[in-house]
Amino acid sequence: MSMRPPLTPVIQALPVTVPFVGPEAQERERGKAFRARMGANESSFGPSPRVVARMAEAAAEMWKYCDPDNHELKVALARHLGLDVSNIVVGEGIDGLLNLVVRMYAREGTPVVTSLGAYPTFNFHVASVGARLVPVPFRDDKEDLEGLLAAVKREDAPIVYLSNPDNPMGSWWETPDLLGFIDALPETTMLVLDEAYGETAPASALPPVDVSRANLVRMRTFSKAYGLAGIRCGYAFGDAEVIANFEKVRNHYGVSRMAQIAGAEALADQAYLAEVVAKVAAGRDRIAAIARNNGLEPLPSATNFVTIDCGRDATFALAVMRYLLGRDVFIRKPMAPVLDRCIRVSVGLDHEIDIFAEELPKALAAARNS
Amino acid sequence: MSMRPPLTPVIQALPVTVPFVGPEAQERERGKAFRARMGANESSFGPSPRVVARMAEAAAEMWKYCDPDNHELKVALARHLGLDVSNIVVGEGIDGLLNLVVRMYAREGTPVVTSLGAYPTFNFHVASVGARLVPVPFRDDKEDLEGLLAAVKREDAPIVYLSNPDNPMGSWWETPDLLGFIDALPETTMLVLDEAYGETAPASALPPVDVSRANLVRMRTFSKAYGLAGIRCGYAFGDAEVIANFEKVRNHYGVSRMAQIAGAEALADQAYLAEVVAKVAAGRDRIAAIARNNGLEPLPSATNFVTIDCGRDATFALAVMRYLLGRDVFIRKPMAPVLDRCIRVSVGLDHEIDIFAEELPKALAAARNS
Numbered sequence: 001m002s003m004r005p006p007l008t009p010v011i012q013a014l015p016v017t018v019p020f021v022g023p024e025a026q027e028r029e030r031g032k033a034f035r036a037r038m039g040a041n042e043s044s045f046g047p048s049p050r051v052v053a054r055m056a057e058a059a060a061e062m063w064k065y066c067d068p069d070n071h072e073l074k075v076a077l078a079r080h081l082g083l084d085v086s087n088i089v090v091g092e093g094i095d096g097l098l099n100l101v102v103r104m105y106a107r108e109g110t111p112v113v114t115s116l117g118a119y120p121t122f123n124f125h126v127a128s129v130g131a132r133l134v135p136v137p138f139r140d141d142k143e144d145l146e147g148l149l150a151a152v153k154r155e156d157a158p159i160v161y162l163s164n165p166d167n168p169m170g171s172w173w174e175t176p177d178l179l180g181f182i183d184a185l186p187e188t189t190m191l192v193l194d195e196a197y198g199e200t201a202p203a204s205a206l207p208p209v210d211v212s213r214a215n216l217v218r219m220r221t222f223s224k225a226y227g228l229a230g231i232r233c234g235y236a237f238g239d240a241e242v243i244a245n246f247e248k249v250r251n252h253y254g255v256s257r258m259a260q261i262a263g264a265e266a267l268a269d270q271a272y273l274a275e276v277v278a279k280v281a282a283g284r285d286r287i288a289a290i291a292r293n294n295g296l297e298p299l300p301s302a303t304n305f306v307t308i309d310c311g312r313d314a315t316f317a318l319a320v321m322r323y324l325l326g327r328d329v330f331i332r333k334p335m336a337p338v339l340d341r342c343i344r345v346s347v348g349l350d351h352e353i354d355i356f357a358e359e360l361p362k363a364l365a366a367a368r369n370s
Numbered sequence: 371m372s373m374r375p376p377l378t379p380v381i382q383a384l385p386v387t388v389p390f391v392g393p394e395a396q397e398r399e400r401g402k403a404f405r406a407r408m409g410a411n412e413s414s415f416g417p418s419p420r421v422v423a424r425m426a427e428a429a430a431e432m433w434k435y436c437d438p439d440n441h442e443l444k445v446a447l448a449r450h451l452g453l454d455v456s457n458i459v460v461g462e463g464i465d466g467l468l469n470l471v472v473r474m475y476a477r478e479g480t481p482v483v484t485s486l487g488a489y490p491t492f493n494f495h496v497a498s499v500g501a502r503l504v505p506v507p508f509r510d511d512k513e514d515l516e517g518l519l520a521a522v523k524r525e526d527a528p529i530v531y532l533s534n535p536d537n538p539m540g541s542w543w544e545t546p547d548l549l550g551f552i553d554a555l556p557e558t559t560m561l562v563l564d565e566a567y568g569e570t571a572p573a574s575a576l577p578p579v580d581v582s583r584a585n586l587v588r589m590r591t592f593s594k595a596y597g598l599a600g601i602r603c604g605y606a607f608g609d610a611e612v613i614a615n616f617e618k619v620r621n622h623y624g625v626s627r628m629a630q631i632a633g634a635e636a637l638a639d640q641a642y643l644a645e646v647v648a649k650v651a652a653g654r655d656r657i658a659a660i661a662r663n664n665g666l667e668p669l670p671s672a673t674n675f676v677t678i679d680c681g682r683d684a685t686f687a688l689a690v691m692r693y694l695l696g697r698d699v700f701i702r703k704p705m706a707p708v709l710d711r712c713i714r715v716s717v718g719l720d721h722e723i724d725i726f727a728e729e730l731p732k733a734l735a736a737a738r739n740s
Contacts, residue, residue, distance in 0.1 A: 002557055004584045004585065004611075005558050005559055005584070005585050006528055008473075008477045011475075016614050016617045016618060017617060017618070020623075022437050024437040037434075042433050055425075055426075056425075056426035056429045057426075059417075059422045059423075061600065062422075062598050062600040062601045062632065063417055063599055063600065064412055065600055066392075066599075066600050066602070068395075071395070092462060093621075099621055105375055105376070121623075128619045158376055188373050188374065188375050214375070215375050223435070229434060230435055230436050230627030231626050232436070232623065232625075241374075244386045245377060245386065248381055248385070248387070248498065249498045251466050252491075253463060253465050253602065254462050254465070254624075256600060256602040256628070256629065258425075258626070
């Protein structure tokens with residue numbers, strides 16, 4: 001038998017896995033398209049028309065490499081946030097930045113604290129360096145700040161991940177609670193605060209921008225309310241020395257020229273963002289009302305999706321989701337214990353929400369009879 | 371003094387560095403634009419008009435996440451290469467794929483063999499995992515196959531990097547030499563064969579596509595002849611089990627929807643590619659003639675640039691480059707010993723080559739007088 005180049009022991013031990021199966025893969029398997037795309041927490045309202053026009057115009061210049069400094073986008077972000085460019089790093093979506101922060105602070109055996117059932121891509125990156133994930137269960141459908149803090153201290157963990165508002169439950173903490181959590185963290189623990197859904201959250205869920213702490217890095221994205229999930233552009237901000245360390249590991253030419261251009265233009269059109277945020281709020285209300293009309297409990301949401309408690313166990317919620325998928329309605333559901341009694345429905349366009357309204361009662365009836 | 375979250379020892383020890391300073395950064399520093407952009411080995415001829423149109427059309431759908439499987443692009447690549455989709459992985463340019471292959475096979479202290487003065491981004495990724503770079507000097511301005519093989523065996527290295535055609539010298543090996551090298555490699559050494567410039571090379575420089583070896587992964591890109599450097603899209607092909615292992619570490623949503631669309635469309639327009647390749651060849655001839663007219667020796671090139679031996683030492687070549695930069699002509703130069711007697715000039719548009727022709731004699735005169 002022939003020999004092979006040896007993978008590192010950490011990589012050798014990992015399964016070949018995809019953190020999320022995309023809707024396109026499901027459509028290929030099903031052999032037909034979804035009628036309603038309400039599962040990936042995308043912004044069905046699309047990017048600003050200004051951004052679309054700017055991208056179309058920029059297409060012909062894609063022969064040029066991207067600026068590895070992401071300079072113009074960082075200048076725009078710095079102005080937007082009231083920071084210096086040295087406080088900002090741009091990456092290939094928050095996913096790319098999570099990979100970097102994990103590689104910066106974790107290696108084989110390092111304890112890394114997160115919530116059980118929180119963002120799986122973070123866990124994927126933790127596994128890729130052989131670090132040890134310490135998952136803390138949600139409490140009352142929220143990430144458990146006290147539990148996370150206790151785990152950090154018990155494990156002497158150099159990283160803790162918190163998403164606020166969170167996915168998959170849509171819940172959030174208010175600023176005083178967050179600041180209390182941050183204050184209580186050891187100085188030697190980096191809080192990775194994922195604010196992907198920050199734009200759709202109440203202002204009170206976003207602590208003031210403050211880069212004075214060397215153990216806090218906050219991440220935001222153009223993938224959600226800005227409607228640019230497909231362009232791959234996110235950013236992190238924090239203490240300048242922390243941000244500088246990203247230079248040691250990031251793929252300097254990773255963020256495309258198109259992404260840099262689209263991001264800067266999107267940021268410049270805050271009026272459009274405000275419109276989208278209002279539409280998202282209205283969509284959430286509609287989805288919540290549909291849930292209630294069917295005797296289900298929608299959880300409060302600060303995101304662009306609504307998580308719905310189906311009122312029974314995980315098997316039941318899974319049956320509801322499967323029925324909807326079979327009726328060409330793409331949604332997802334939480335999979336961690338307790339959370340898994342729910343389904344998760346992204347705000348879609350009105351005609352998609354209509355389809356959901358029509359199919360949900362049938363899904364519940366089918367699940368009850370199965 | 372306050373404490374900070376501890377970086378891993380490997381990251382702590384790294385400098386904060388950017389592998390390449392981009393032309394945009396130079397323009398910002400200079401306060402004015404270059405007249406001729408002939409330094410980044412981009413394709414000044416741009417992407418196919420079909421690709422530009424397709425990108426413009428696709429802009430409005432960028433609210434959707436990219437397909438994490440890169441399925442349609444992989445199907446197109448598989449057809450193009452005569453392979454199965456399981457033999458192909460798509461990444462954020464070859465840069466992104468190099469990062470992955472390094473993380474798969476190297477960790478702290480692992481010997482990794484490359485050529486001294488070869489692609490610095492590869493070295494950057496090697497450093498980011500704390501592996502030990504073993505650089506082998508070029509011989510007669512070519513990557514030294516015998517020297518690389520000897521270093522691999524001496525060090526028992528699990529990875530060796532070879533670019534063919536190579537950057538920064540533009541030289542290449544013919545298929546029989548490459549196959550001899552591949553045959554002689556230990557089965558436990560992965561050859562990372564970077565064929566970024568494959569499209570502009572003679573067919574004889576590209577070994578037949580063959581994925582039967584578990585220790586060979588070949589990488590190609592849409593950044594060069596396809597004119598899509600700014601979109602960030604490259605691919606690797608090889609043994610299906612090797613390719614599957616990329617799933618363990620890659621950023622599944624890293625390649626943008628725009629890149630996947632542009633790449634597939636670019637691949638479909640092989641007539642345009644052929645036109646560009648002909649223009650590149652003509653541009654190389656012009657640049658070579660200009661060098662000769664100035665008493666300099668252009669090196670043979672299978673790439674989209676010409677490396678020119680300035681006939682004296684590194685200081686002289688540096689002075690030539692600096693003069694050209696000062697005259698708004700963006701070029702680069704090799705920096706490793708022996709190679710550093712050269713400057714490197716990418717094929718630009720005709721009017722840019724005119725500017726180069728006008729400025730080169732002045733640059734040489736200035737360098738001789740300095």
